[in-house]
Amino acid sequence: MKIIAVVSMKGGVGKTSVTANLAAVLAQDAEPDSIAVLNLDPQNSLHMHFGLGIALEEGVACQTDVEGDWGELAFPTPYNVINLPYGEVSEKQRKAFEACLSAHPDWIEKRILQLGLPEEGILLIDTPPGPSLYLRQALACADLVIMVALADASSYATIPAMESWLSNMETHTTLDNCVLVLNQLEPDNKLNRDIAAALANSYGERMIPFGIPRDDEVSLAFAFQQPLSHYSPDNQVLEIFQQIADWLPLD
Ligand SMILES: Nc1ncnc2c1ncn2[C@@H]1O[C@H](COP(=O)(O)OP(=O)(O)O)[C@@H](O)[C@H]1O
């Protein structure tokens, strides 16, 4: 099984949308029960991309038993993507969960391995923006890190800080297994094009050579609680997600 952490320095860049839509595209060609998503972001919205709805309260943050596992927290969906939501938790529960993460650096990895996903399985982890206990846990087990950014001045300015966090978090992650993907690209915007070109130049082979365009249907699919692949199967952004899926260095 391969684990992909999806990270960013800033919020609102599309981490959760990329996690959900990439997982759904990977799941189209995958064996049943081999693609999963884990939400480590207390915003707890990833599962809504798969129609699991806001009423779902259970999630990994509800489970603070050191001997516990996630067997009952792995929700199947009609999209062939198993969902492990963060959970709808009180402040007290969140603090208890974070205390577990702080005390056990392998808390997440251990439970992922207990899930018993197949050898060819892929699990994508959505994380909150910036450095956190959640990011550290995700990096501790990730085979590949996808950093999501916009081609705007603000993302451009914060990417070096994120790279510094990624390489200094005392996990096995190195920048060699961190790749960058640009989201919400606007081909008609010159600054956006120029920043994308500058990033491609400095990231070289670590930049995923397929940028994701800004497209209202990405937002609409979320509003209708479906992955883009089901909400709008002919949308051209799906080809980009497929190219990204094929490009990912997972072997
Ligand atoms: N490629 C895209 N085109 C249009 N809207 C997008 C795209 N990617 C993300 N969005 C929208 O941007 C907003 C933030 O995305 P989200 O995935 O929640 O970001 P993050 O997880 O980084 O905070 C959401 O409203 C989402 O629907």
Ligand SMILES: [Mg+2]
């Ligand atoms: Mg998010």
